[in-house]
Amino acid sequence: MNIEDRQILRHVRTGDSATQLVEMVKRAAGEFAGPLGAAVAYYFGCLMGFALRFPSSGISFFWPPNAILTTALVIAAPARWPLLLASTFVAHAIAHSLNGMAITPLSITYFGNASQALLAAWIIRRFGRAVIFADLRRVLVFVV
Numbered sequence: 061m062n063i064e065d066r067q068i069l070r071h072v073r074t075g076d077s078a079t080q081l082v083e084m085v086k087r088a089a090g091e092f093a094g095p096l097g098a099a100v101a102y103y104f105g106c107l108m109g110f111a112l113r114f115p116s117s118g119i120s121f122f123w124p125p126n127a128i129l130t131t132a133l134v135i136a137a138p139a140r141w142p143l144l145l146a147s148t149f150v151a152h153a154i155a156h157s158l159n160g161m162a163i164t165p166l167s168i169t170y171f172g173n174a175s176q177a178l179l180a181a182w183i184i185r186r187f188g189r190a191v192i193f194a195d196l197r198r199v200l201v202f203v204v
Contacts, residue, residue, distance in 0.1 A: 094140065095147035098132040102148040106155035125152070126173050133181035141181075145174055 105124035113120045125148070132144050149170055156166035 094136060095143045098144055099147035099151040101128045103151040103155050106152065110159060126177055129174065129177040130180045133177055134184050
């Protein structure tokens with residue numbers, strides 16, 4: 061049991077439910093701030109990617125959401141990855157549905173994008189470690 065849990069337990073024993081509620085809200089906000097921030101950044105990245113499409117094509121020459129998701133996955137602990145993937149999927153679905161894409165194709169494109177981001181994050185964590193630009197080897201792992 062960590063210190064926060066002990067403090068909450070102490071407040072429960074003393075009957076201070078308002079303090080307990082505040083502590084619970086703080087923990088929830090801390091838990092979801094990262095995924096929510098990643099989702100908002102992913103959504104605006106989608107809008108930027110839509111603006112960078114080739115004329116009369118659905119293909120963008122630069123897709124920022126992949127970089128945003130990869131960065132979030134590299135920074136976050138692997139145990140938090142499912143929450144990041146779920147929140148960015150919601151952002152992806154909202155951005156693409158507002159752009160006129162049906163649920164099946166947008167799900168397929170998200171699966172492809174998320175697979176690339178997961179693979180990149182895994183490679184960086186496996187071979188590059190946390191400090192990506194510390195030396196030439198880590199920079200090359202990041203670039204490749």
